Amino acid sequence: MLAALGKHAQANKPQPFLKQAFHKPSTINQQTPNSSMPRLYCDNAATSFPKAPGVAEAMLKYLTECGAPAGRGAYRSALEAQSIIDQCRLKVGRFFNAPPDRFVFTLNCTDSLNLAIRGLLKPGDHVVTTLLEHNSVLRPLAWLQQTLGITQTLLTPNQQGWIEPADLRAALRPHTRLVITTHASNVTGVIQPIDDLGTICREAGVIYLVDAAQTAGILPLDMSSQPVDILAMAGHKGLKGPLGTGLLYIRAGLDEEISPWRLGGTGLASEDLAPPTAGPARFEAGNQNLPGIAGLSAALDWLAGQSLKEIQEREQFSRLGWQIALSTFPGIRLILPESSSVNILSVTAEGFSPHDLAVIFEQEYGMEARPGLHCAPLCHQWLGTLPTGGTLRVSGECVPRDDEHLKFHNLSR
Ligand SMILES: Cc1ncc(COP(=O)(O)O)c(C=O)c1O
Incomplete structure (x- = not known):
């Protein structure tokens, strides 16, 4: 070989x-790649392939048999479309053990992280994060450093590739608003001690955001028992749904602290020019990726049996x-x-x-x-x-x- x-x-x-x-x-x-060679796909950290059984069929079914928007009308196929979203949200809630209305549908994990980071941070905030992070964390932080004057402390992993909880404790400051760590590095794969890190955040009253791009659908994540306030996920990696899907879990009580950065139609209270104050609708303005959500829903059915x-x-x-x-x-x-x-x-x-x-x-x-x-x-x-x-x-x-x-x-x- x-x-x-x-x-x-x-x-x-x-x-x-x-x-x-x-x-x-x-x-x-x-x-040029040798086209006669059988394909050995080894880029699942970017997006999983093949997808879960039933994903392609569910997407096709939506596209060929429904095709309507959700939340915008009371006719039969619009209600069917809404039911695809509701069902998927229910399954997500069951999978991560939290009420379904705590989950926002996004485009990908980058979208989820941007929503949380850019929605939460205000001028003068301090953030603790790590050298292990993906640019979907590092770039929004660098941007906010330039535009809002936030400050950040970057933790260095130990020789085994994980963050020592004591280092996090030492890095917290009185004005630390947010701690962000990945759950598993997308370069080394090393799993981070999120329960210990999250416990320190809880004790200090600091919001803990976990980037679960590489772990959702693979490692257990229980939002009712783990000390995680915000969980950013891709729907298209370990969850085995289609590209164009992502999820953001936000614990109850935090919605109003996060400014939505996409404003528009939600199908609810259209007479009001302000966005909803809580719930997924606060962050989900505009038409949803229904083919993607139909596919993700089928992937969650498959995962539930694993x-x-x-x-x-x-x-x-x-x-x-x-x-x-x-x-x-x-x-x-x-x-x-x-x-x-x-x-x-x-x-x-x-x-x-x-x-x-x-x-x-x-x-x-x-x-x-x-x-x-x-x-x-x-x-x-x-x-x-x-x-x-x-x-x-x-x-x-x-x-x-x-x-x-x-x-x-x-x-x-
Ligand atoms: C750790 C980590 N965070 C965030 C992302 C961004 O995910 P997405 O491609 O869903 O935007 C990735 C993508 O590989 C990742 O590995």
Whole structure:
């Protein structure tokens, strides 16, 4: 496999495309993917594929049999459309154990994070966050630093890749309004101790926002018992719904503290020029992504029949499989392989840029994995991988169909 590839890398006369891989600037990005190679999708951290059974059918059913907007009329198909939204919200509430009206439908996790961060923060606020965050946290904060004069403290993870609760406690200030941490890094996969971090926030009376982009649908999240005030999620990753779907959980009592940044029609109290003061309608102005929500609803039906414990076991199994398969490549470095993680494994290989590694793996094995900085530049800076273009991130299926890593391993022999 990789052994074969490794042989090429060490040979005096490497194959032309491998030879090119050693030179910078890279020219191997001119190569077109080998279309006869079966596809090995390993970019589930970006969006999951395949989607849950029933998702495509539910979307098609909405588009071909309903097609009406929700909340805007009393005719039969408009009511059907509203019922798709209501049913989906009910299922979301059940899945995360909180009242359904605590969940807002959004476009993606970026949208959820922007809504919360930009809606909450006011001039002079202090925020504590971490080097592990995605740009959908870092960029809104940088923007608000410039435009509102907020200040921020960035926590550095320990050597295992997680944030020490004591560091959070030490970083809190009297005017800290918000703490934001990811639940699992999208570069290393390492799971963060959100219960301990959230308990510190509760004790200090600070709002705790968790970015669950990489964990919703994979790790248990119970909003009735966990100390999380706001939870930002994608509908299209671990929840296995379609792109264009996201969710934001806001605990009761916080709605009025968050300014909606999209104002418009809600189908309710149209005579009033002010937005609703509470509930999802405060944040959901405009027509909803009904095909997406119909798909997400079907995904939640499927998830309800799964055991989260088994999903996590399969995640562990899959990550371990990738560790074994990838570690046979000469010069490979696995990033934090021993830490408790979701199914994300970042690697670098001596003599190859992450981009070139991705091209080679796709050419040779059909692997579709993601090279670069993964929109988490500070995490790569901390890992020391920023100057060399980041890592290659392999995120196999949340629920592997047929042990994809073994297929990869066998192919590479
Ligand atoms: C940790 C993290 N937060 C936020 C996002 C943004 O998610 P979305 O693509 O749904 O906007 C991602 C995307 O990969 C992510 O990994």
